[in-house]
Amino acid sequence: MTKPVVLLNKAQGVAHLVINKPEVHNAFDDQIISQLLGHLEACDKDPDVRVLVLRSEGKNFSSGADLGWMKRMAKNSYDDNFDDAKQLAALMHQLDILSKPTICLVQGAAYGGAVGLAACCDFVIATEQSQFCLSEVKIGLIPAVISPYVIRAMGSRQARRYMISAESFSACKAHHYGLVHQVVATTELLDESCHQLINQLLKNSxxxxxxxxxxxxxxxxxxxxxxxxxxxxxxxxxxxxxxxxxxxxxxxxxxxxxxxxxx
CATH class of the missing domain: 1.10.12 (Lyase 2-enoyl-coa Hydratase; Chain  A, domain 2)
Known part of the structure; x- marks a missing residue:
């Protein structure tokens, strides 16, 4: 059975944390959240890890929350939903405060909570074809636990627009708003730009x-x-x-x- 989250340790202390469910556009659920959080905590304590790259397999970075997970949580109590939300909040917080530099590589769609993952990273590189969307209000929800990081990255004015409208916006707009640091032409150039950035980071204390x-x-x-x-x-x-x-x-x-x- 394919692991939904894979941690790859490569040369020079660069860890690649990979969401590996391309068949569902890397939508995440409580299992993936738990695994991501566990790997982040381990990397934070590992002196051999100097840089962390967050990425995913397939056409899209992540379509956000898994539909099956949302359906299951809709039937649960308030207390169960609160505990579940705190786990996602813990993931965002751990990614945000990680003591190692973090690089997020975005291809295709980054919807819902995936925008939060990007906003928590130190560096975000996206392709020109990437699309971002804070889509929660379309299904009667709000982007609550990711909001502190998204608002910090984009500013309250733009965040308010996209959280209320649920419009999708391009990588170029995301770059203009401050959510994305660099936009590259193709998916192939993501790795090249990431490699250049890693080389720069490894020169630093x-x-x-x-x-x-x-x-x-x-x-x-x-x-x-x-x-x-x-x-x-x-x-x-x-x-x-x-x-x-x-x-x-x-x-x-x-x-x-x-x-x-x-x-």
Whole structure:
């Protein structure tokens, strides 16, 4: 039986987390959510994983929630639905705070919760043919647990439009709105662009990249006051005296590659 989620570890510490249900356009259910969450938690703790790539097999990235799963949950109680929703919320949160850089590769359709997965990643590369849609209101639902990440990525003005209208929008518009970082012409170029980005990331200090993610989360939408100023000073002081900070500065001054860069 084919596994619905596959974690592939490749050279140089790059993990590929693959949604592998192309026969249903990679629609996800509670089983896939649980498996994705488990793999993310494992990757976060694994020092050998330096970059995580989230991708899927087949024509479409993901059509969102599986119809069978939604039908099953519609018959369940409020408490069961609340617990189920918290699991999806945990997945989004874990992907968002992962201490490793995350790259999302989008081909074809990214609907519903799949837009949330993209919004939680640090880098999103999509093809020109990709289409995005916050489709929940079409079936009487709302994109609730993904909303914090989608609104942060797109801004409240555009998010409000597409959450209410359920219109689909192109990769070019998604790029303009800030949901997508790069648009490539074909599916084949997804891997090429991903490879170029990975090469760039592997030149950087793993500790510093994790600290940079934490820094953005801490500083975003914060009022600039004495407490924030002191916090940012503390952060740079801590990383300067850390082993990787010392190694990076020494390598720069000695005009050599730091130890995290393979020769």
């Amino acid at each position: 793993p500790l510093a990249m994790a600290a940079a993610k934490h820094l953005v989360a801490a500083v975003s939408d914060s009022h600039i006051d004495i407490h924030l100023i002191s916090d940012t000073a503390r952060r740079i002081a801590e990383i300067r005296v850390s082993p990787e900070g010392q190694e990076g500065l020494s390598a720069f001054l000695e005009k050599r590659k730091p130890e995290w860069v393979e020769s």
